[in-house]
Amino acid sequence: MAFNLIGLCILAACFALDRHKTIRSVHRGLMMFWKIVPEMSIVLILISISLSVLTPTQLRQWLSADTPAHFVLALAVGSVALIPGFVAFPLAGVLLKNGASITLVAGFLTTLLMVGVVTLPMEARYFGWRTALLRNGLSFIGAVAIALAMGRLL
């Protein structure tokens, strides 16, 4: 809401300054948007399906024990799934309360935030596959390191 309002103010100010330039900007922005809507839709479908398979209840069951295998599972789920923050953080809170280790919860969250297998096609469209895969690979290694370090410290 605030974001859209600020955006509208900026657009209005630009329009007052230079009408033609602003119309050109709006046209360019909307064209860019339309071009990616179909592919965006595919990403949204993948997210929706993955959310229906991996419900919070399901994840709570899967991530309830603290073996290395469960840590790997948490990393895998975090990397592949794209769970929005308003679902993921409460879930992580419940996991911690139920006795899951910091390492496991942090691993799940950091991979969730930093690695996006589902959004790879979108990323590749802008940066190419090599760059997209490299960024996600490095992010995965970084996420694991962060999770292990957090488990040590907290």
Added chain:
Amino acid sequence: MKTNPRSIISLGATGVFLFFCAWGVWFGHNDFAIRSANSYLGFLKEMFWVLPMMFLLIGVFDVWVPREIVERHVGEDAGPIAILWMILLAMLQAGPLYGAFPVAAALSKKGCAAKYIFIYLGAFSVMKLPMLSFEITFLGWKFSLVRLMFTLPVFITIGYIMGRHRAYVVQ
């Protein structure tokens, strides 16, 4: 207007998905179909609420901001203060990571150095303000603080490693 084959395939797949959802909801009362359709429509709403303005602003940035300014502040020779600019820009935004890719592409086209582009993407994925407030509510400030402390050097390092590979823009 020419339509590229990827868009047609994507729209076709969307049609198939919606058809199966409708079929599952009306004839099978299938729980899975209901949940999938619900979250798809929810995400679609979110997308059409946040992204058009994001793209309008990208358009404004593209037409109005001179290349020299971008190059001076976040270009190849900008110096480490550029990291601060990128993190600030990322923190003030909201929405999913795939909304940040076009912003990164627009920055790259204007001469922003690749390392800073990837620092922006890193900061966007782990430290947006709306997300941080949510995290602190559910996991406590100590968890968030320690996570940021470890995450910050990690994504800056990733940015510098990625900076050696040129980020190229397809669009």
